[in-house]
Structure formats: C-alpha cells, structure tokens
Amino acid sequence: MPQELNYLKETPSQTAGPYVHIGLAPGAAGFDIYTRELGWDITGPNAKGERIRIEGVVIDGTGSPIKDVLLEAWQANADGVYAHPEDEGDVEDGFRGWGRVITDFETGEWAFDTVKPGRTRARSVGQQAPHINLWVVARGINVGLNTRIYFEDEVEANAEDPVLNVIEWERRRATLLAKRSERDGQIIYRFDIKLQGEDETVFFDV
Amino acid sequence: MNKPGEFYQRDREWHPPAYTKDYKTSVARSPQYSLISLQNSVSEITGPVFGHNDVDPLDADLIYNYAQPGESAIGERIILHGRVLDENGRPVPNTLVEMWQANAGGRYRHKKDTYLAPIDPNFGGCGRTITDQDGYYYFRTVKPGAYPWRNWVNSWRPAHIHMSIFGSGFAQRLITQCYFEGDPLIPKCPIVNTIPDPNAIEQLVAALDMNSTIPLDTIAYKFDIILRGRRSTLFENRLEGN
Numbered sequence: 134m135p136q137e138l139n140y141l142k143e144t145p146s147q148t149a150g151p152y153v154h155i156g157l158a159p160g161a162a163g164f165d166i167y168t169r170e171l172g173w174d175i176t177g178p179n180a181k182g183e184r185i186r187i188e189g190v191v192i193d194g195t196g197s198p199i200k201d202v203l204l205e206a207w208q209a210n211a212d213g214v215y216a217h218p219e220d221e222g223d224v225e226d227g228f229r230g231w232g233r234v235i236t237d238f239e240t241g242e243w244a245f246d247t248v249k250p251g252r253t254r255a256r257s258v259g260q261q262a263p264h265i266n267l268w269v270v271a272r273g274i275n276v277g278l279n280t281r282i283y284f285e286d287e288v289e290a291n292a293e294d295p296v297l298n299v300i301e302w303e304r305r306r307a308t309l310l311a312k313r314s315e316r317d318g319q320i321i322y323r324f325d326i327k328l329q330g331e332d333e334t335v336f337f338d339v
Numbered sequence: 340m341n342k343p344g345e346f347y348q349r350d351r352e353w354h355p356p357a358y359t360k361d362y363k364t365s366v367a368r369s370p371q372y373s374l375i376s377l378q379n380s381v382s383e384i385t386g387p388v389f390g391h392n393d394v395d396p397l398d399a400d401l402i403y404n405y406a407q408p409g410e411s412a413i414g415e416r417i418i419l420h421g422r423v424l425d426e427n428g429r430p431v432p433n434t435l436v437e438m439w440q441a442n443a444g445g446r447y448r449h450k451k452d453t454y455l456a457p458i459d460p461n462f463g464g465c466g467r468t469i470t471d472q473d474g475y476y477y478f479r480t481v482k483p484g485a486y487p488w489r490n491w492v493n494s495w496r497p498a499h500i501h502m503s504i505f506g507s508g509f510a511q512r513l514i515t516q517c518y519f520e521g522d523p524l525i526p527k528c529p530i531v532n533t534i535p536d537p538n539a540i541e542q543l544v545a546a547l548d549m550n551s552t553i554p555l556d557t558i559a560y561k562f563d564i565i566l567r568g569r570r571s572t573l574f575e576n577r578l579e580g581n
Contacts, residue, residue: 140347141426141565145539146354147516148362148530149501152449156439156465156501163450166405166463171393171435194367201451207386207509217385219508231387238451256380266382268512273364275355275533277514281382300375328368338349338374339383339510 146277149270151201158203158235172234175206175247177227182211182251187282187311187322188244191236191269194329198241202271205233206245206282213251213260249284255295262290262297269326279337282324285310300335308334344570345379346510347426355533362529363490379510386509389435391469398467401440401480405463412462414443414481418551418559419517422474423504426568430474436564437467437503438478438517445486445496454486479557485524497524497531506566517562518544 154162160170190198208230209215214222216230224230236243252260265282283291291297291310300306311322326334357369377383397404402412419438423431441447441464444456448464462481470476483498499516506512518525525531525544534540542565551559 139428140568141424141428142353142539142542143349143426143567144513144515144542144565145534146513147501147533147543148365149503149514150516151451152439152447153501153514155447155449155463156437156467156503159463159465162448164405164448164463166465167398167467168395169393171389194369194371199368205512207382209382215381215385217388220381220385229387253381256378261380261382264382266509268509270514271368273362273366273368275357275359275362275365275369276351277512278370279510296377296380299377305372329371333370333372335372336370336374338351338376339346339379 146275148272148275149203149277151272153201153203153270154235157233161235172205172232175208175230175232175245176210177225177229179225180210180228180248181225182248183320184246185249185320185322186244186246187265187324188242189324189326190241190243191271191326191328196330198236199271199328200236200238200241202236202241202243202269203233204235204243205231205268206247206265207231207268208247208250208265209253211248211251213253215253252290257295259293259295260290262287262294264294264296278328279339280326280334281309281337282311282322283309284313284322286313305335308332345384346508346567346569349567353536353539355535359529359533362533365533379508383510384508386505386507386511389469389505390433393435394467394469399478401463401466401478404466406461410461412442412481413459414462416479416557417482418477418479418553418557419500419545419562420475420477420548420551420559421545421561421563423470423476423506423564423566424474425506425566429568430470430472431506431566432470432472432474434470434507435467435505436470436476437465438500439465440480440483440500441486443481443484445484447486456484456486482519490529494529495524495527497522497528502562502564504564504566511566513564513566515564516543519560520544520547
C-alpha cells in the first residue's frame with residue numbers, strides 16, 4: 134500500500150431549496166432582519182464605465198419560467214480589475230463586483246444594475262472578452278450552475294475569447310451572448326437562461 | 340511568496356449529479372448537455388471579499404436576532420459550530436458563512452410556506468457570520484423541526500440547516516445542508532439521496548459535541564465545512580502562467 138494522500142473531500146453540495154430567500158434575501162421572504170442585506174449594490178457609487186441593466190428569466194425543461202431562483206454575479210470593473218487581492222490593480226472605492234438577485238415570485242423576471250466590465254487577463258496569453266460570471270441556484274438544482282454573460286456588441290473581443298472558443302459548437306456559444314437594447318434611455322441587456330432542452334445555456338465546470 | 344493558484348478539480352462523482360429523478364423537481368431543472376470544463380482564470384480564482392463591517396455580531400444568534408425585547412425563540416437551544424477548511428486542511432479565514440432554517444416546528448418564515456405548524460413570533464430563521472483567523476464559525480439557534488414537502492405523497496425532510504459559504508474564490512462557492520446525528524429521516528430523504536456516496540452523506544451530518552455544550556443552557560453540534568483546495572505554484576516555469 135502506498136502512503137495515503139490525506140486530502141480532505143469537499144463538502145458535497147445540496148439544493149438551495151425553495152426558501153433560499155430566507156437566508157440570502159430575507160427582505161424578499163417577507164421580513165426585515167438585517168440592518169444591511171448584502172448583494173444589492175454591485176458597483177458602489179463611484180464606479181466608472183457604462184451603466185447597464187441586465188435582465189432575464191430562467192426557463193426549465195418544460196419551457197416555464199422558474200420563480201424561485203437566486204443568481205449571483207461576479208465581475209471586474211470597467212478597467213477589467215476584480216475587487217480581490219489576487220488581481221493586479223485597484224478598483225474604485227465601494228466597488229465590490231459581486232451581487233445577488235432573485236426572480237420575481239409572479240413572473241420569474243430578474244434584473245440587476247451594474248457597469249459593463251472591462252476585458253480581463255486570460256489564463257495564458259491575451260485577454261478575455263468582457264463578461265460577468267453567474268452562479269445559479271434554486272429548488273431542483275443540486276449543485277449551483279456556473280455560466281457567463283457576454284455582450285453581443287463586443288464582436289471582436291468575443292471572437293478571440295479563450296472561453297467562448299473552448300465551446301466547440303458556435304450555436305451553443307450564442308446562448309452566452311446578452312442582447313442589447315435601449316429603453317427610456319437606459320441600456321438593457323437581455324440574458325435568458327434555459328436550463329434544459331433546445332438552446333440550452335452553456336454551463337461550466339469551473 | 341507562495342502565490343495560490345487554481346482550484347483542484349471538483350469531484351463531480353462525490354457531489355450529487357444534476358438529474359436525480361427521485362427528487363422530482365430536478366427532472367426539469369437539470370441540464371442535459373455536459374458541463375464545459377474550464378481551467379481557472381482570474382475570473383474563477385477571485386471572489387467577493389467580506390469584512391466584519393458587513394455583519395453584526397447579533398446576526399449569528401438566531402435565538403435573539405429576531406426576538407422581541409425580553410423574549411427568545413422556542414425550541415431546543417443549540418450551538419452550531421465548526422471550521423471552514425480547504426481540501427489541504429488549511430483554514431479559510433474571513434469568509435462569509437450564511438445559514439437559514441425552519442423553526443422548532445418545521446415552519447419557515449417565508450410567504451410561500453403554508454405548512455400548518457405555526458410561526459414562532461420570536462424566530463426569524465437566518466444568520467450569518469465571518470470566520471475568524473483560524474477558520475472558525477459559530478451560530479446559536481434552535482434545532483429545526485422536520486417538515487413535510489410535496490415530493491412523494493408522504494415525504495418529510497430531516498431536520499436541517501441550509502449553509503452558504505463563499506471561500507476565497509468564486510469557484511469555491513457552495514450551498515449545502517447540515518443534518519443532525521442520529522436522525523432516522525436522513526436515509527429516507529430523496530434530497531439527501533441525490534448524493535450517491537454514503538461517505539459523502541456522512542460528511543453532511545453534524546456530530547453531537549458534548550465538549551462544546553454550555554451546561555444547563557445550550558447543547559452543541561459540530562459541523563466542519565470543506566471547500567476546494569488550491570494548487571501551490573511550485574514551479575515558476577509553468578507552461579501557462581497567469
């Protein structure tokens with residue numbers, strides 16, 4: 134018998150369940166308990182860059198919107214810097230780069246306001262296209278799903294993005310491109326997530 | 340300087356798969372295509388940073404954090420405590436741990452929960468804290484009750500506390516559930532049994548910890564949480580460096 138490696142095993146995941154709001158967004162569950170809920174403000178007041186709103190629904194394999202989802206976003210600032218000591222560079226005071234939203238109990242719509250992130254360094258050479266990392270949990274989802282929001286108008290950057298180019302099927306890459314429009318002077322990106330079936334969103338094992 | 344690197348690959352055979360038909364809601368909410376494997380970039384190695392300013396010390400005390408003055412939550416008073424470590428056994432300090440649960444009767448304070456067991460007016464059901472320098476966390480709460488749910492005709496969840504942990508990078512993000520030693524509902528639960536390996540299920544069962552009880556006051560359970568480990572950068576002449 135060789136020596137034992139003695140690594141610990143990661144704690145296994147379980148579903149967040151239908152009442153995830155109690156813990157992570159108690160105001161939505163129907164009660165105020167914390168002086169400050171976390172995750173409502175991704176950018177803080179001083180963020181540079183283009184102000185955008187991202188919105189969508191999460192659709193299950195029957196084609197129905199899911200109404201008990203929680204999504205978390207993690208993104209760089211407009212200069213492509215993450216608010217984390219392991220990235221190089223500084224971010225604006227108050228910029229955290231992380232947020233969480235829940236879907237509306239009646240319609241399943243979710244939305245968050247942020248700034249468009251800049252390009253970030255790639256793992257090896259070059260740069261990644263602007264993107265927002267997204268983590269999706271809900272009742273019926275046993276392990277949180279990782280995906281990325283890219284922007285359809287970043288054509289050149291998307292074409293050389295190392296992650297998009299890992300996806301063999303071009304048609305599947307399109308599931309990660311948020312669609313740009315304008316409403317009342319506000320820039321809106323639409324990003325619907327399909328958990329299962331035709332045009333299923335690409336999910337990553339990160 | 341030993342710069343931490345990418346995370347160890349997640350063992351997807353240890354975690355539950357997406358499609359677990361006995362947990363019925365997973366059937367229409369599980370992707371059919373394979374996950375696309377990504378080597379970690381800066382986007383996965385980094386993650387949100389929280390500080391003690393983000394939480395109030397009372398947030399970790401569910402017996403009092405929603406109670407009227409002079410009142411407290413009803414139920415079996417417990418301390419739930421443990422360490423957050425990574426797969427290398429290193430503590431994960433200064434990380435946000437959030438939890439939520441039903442009250443002692445199995446009723447959630449949530450507008451979508453219509454179970455006939457009553458709300459406890461002095462119990463909210465959520466808590467949060469930041470691990471200390473050694474990765475320790477603790478909560479004080481009441482032991483949650485079992486509750487019924489619409490899966491099979493007669494399905495009951497074991498007593499459990501939902502736990503949400505961040506770690507140092509977004510790729511470590513984890514939500515799980517903590518169960519309690521000796522609960523006979525654990526082996527019957529289709530959500531527990533989404534996990535294929537019995538040893539992995541045992542990892543979700545908090546142990547009665549008599550050494551940490553407060554005599555004549557509060558009983559204790561210990562629940563350690565393990566997040567993904569990280570490679571160290573042993574050699575600088577990697578083929579691909581960040």
